[in-house]
Amino acid sequence: MQKVAVITGGTSGIGKSLVLKYANEGYAVVFTGRNVDRAALVVAELGERPHLALELDSAKMEDNRKMIEATIEKFGRIDVLICNAGISMRALFEDVDLDVFKKLMDINFYGAIYATKFALPYLLESKGSIIAISSINGWRSTPARTAYSSSKFAMQGFFEALRTEVMTRGVHVLVVCPGFTSSNIRNAALNADGKAQGESPRDEKKMMTSDEVAERTFKAAQKKKRDLVLTFEGKMAVFLNKIMPSRLDKMIYNMMKKEPDNPLK
Numbered sequence: 001m002q003k004v005a006v007i008t009g010g011t012s013g014i015g016k017s018l019v020l021k022y023a024n025e026g027y028a029v030v031f032t033g034r035n036v037d038r039a040a041l042v043v044a045e046l047g048e049r050p051h052l053a054l055e056l057d058s059a060k061m062e063d064n065r066k067m068i069e070a071t072i073e074k075f076g077r078i079d080v081l082i083c084n085a086g087i088s089m090r091a092l093f094e095d096v097d098l099d100v101f102k103k104l105m106d107i108n109f110y111g112a113i114y115a116t117k118f119a120l121p122y123l124l125e126s127k128g129s130i131i132a133i134s135s136i137n138g139w140r141s142t143p144a145r146t147a148y149s150s151s152k153f154a155m156q157g158f159f160e161a162l163r164t165e166v167m168t169r170g171v172h173v174l175v176v177c178p179g180f181t182s183s184n185i186r187n188a189a190l191n192a193d194g195k196a197q198g199e200s201p202r203d204e205k206k207m208m209t210s211d212e213v214a215e216r217t218f219k220a221a222q223k224k225k226r227d228l229v230l231t232f233e234g235k236m237a238v239f240l241n242k243i244m245p246s247r248l249d250k251m252i253y254n255m256m257k258k259e260p261d262n263p264l265k
């Protein structure tokens with residue numbers, strides 16, 4: 001029987017790489033996103049492989065319900081749910097419009113909650129996997145990313161609790177924390193007024209690729225791992241935060257201060 005993977009935010013970056021990876025591994029893939037032009041490019045890459053592309057907004061509860069209903073109607077089962085859709089921000093908390101904060105929580109946190117809520121009955125049936133794409137910011141916050149870090153901490157709190165609710169019933173929960181990964185996320189990140197900043201403040205060429213994140217995620221899910229923390233820098237941040245958090249406060253401030261046009265004072 002063909003397995004089915006549902007991936008939120010599959011039109012770009014890590015989500016797109018996950019769609020192609022799971023399709024290459026023989027899964028039927030369902031993915032969402034709001035950008036129909038980019039979705040069409042992914043559909044073209046998938047070719048004849050079984051798929052369903054859905055123009056849906058992760059922030060909307062009803063869109064998540066539709067995503068699961070459409071999956072069941074077309075493929076009849078769900079084996080893997082990947083909560084990947086997400087956006088970032090870059091502004092000091094004192095300057096940021098609170099709508100930006102709400103938008104990030106709605107997409108990054110509530111989007112994952114809604115998708116999981118509607119998919120869970122089918123995952124309990126298939127004894128499947130839930131994969132949460134969090135961030136190093138889910139372990140350690142950084143300045144000028146208050147909303148982003150909060151959304152990822154919330155996500156990790158939720159999935160930690162859910163894991164222990166379902167672990168005796170065959171459902172596996174993996175939390176993936178990518179470090180800096182080359183993608184569209186920094187171009188799409190919202191500034192204090194809620195506008196996409198339109199360019200990346202970092203050298204994307206030096207980052208891990210989305211394809212590598214997808215490869216490592218797939219392997220970790222096959223091994224039913226609990227957590228996957230990526231990049232050397234990311235692993236160091238998580239480790240140093242446990243043993244010397246105050247020192248890391250200064251290191252992170254100095255690192256973020258080096259970003260071009262950073263808002264730090």
Ligand SMILES: NC(=O)c1ccc[n+]([C@@H]2O[C@H](COP(=O)([O-])OP(=O)(O)OC[C@H]3O[C@@H](n4cnc5c(N)ncnc54)[C@H](OP(=O)(O)O)[C@@H]3O)[C@@H](O)[C@H]2O)c1
Binds near residue numbers: 011056058179188
């Ligand atoms: N890149 C990094 O350095 C990095 C590091 C750590 C964690 N992450 C996490 O990895 C995940 C993927 O990010 P990425 O780096 O691949 O960024 P990306 O290239 O900007 O991709 C983001 C994806 O999320 C989708 N998305 C955003 N808002 C959505 C919404 N309201 N409804 C449906 N889909 C939505 C986008 O689709 P549409 O635009 O078509 O809606 C796109 O497919 C995010 O959760 C992010 O926090 C990324």
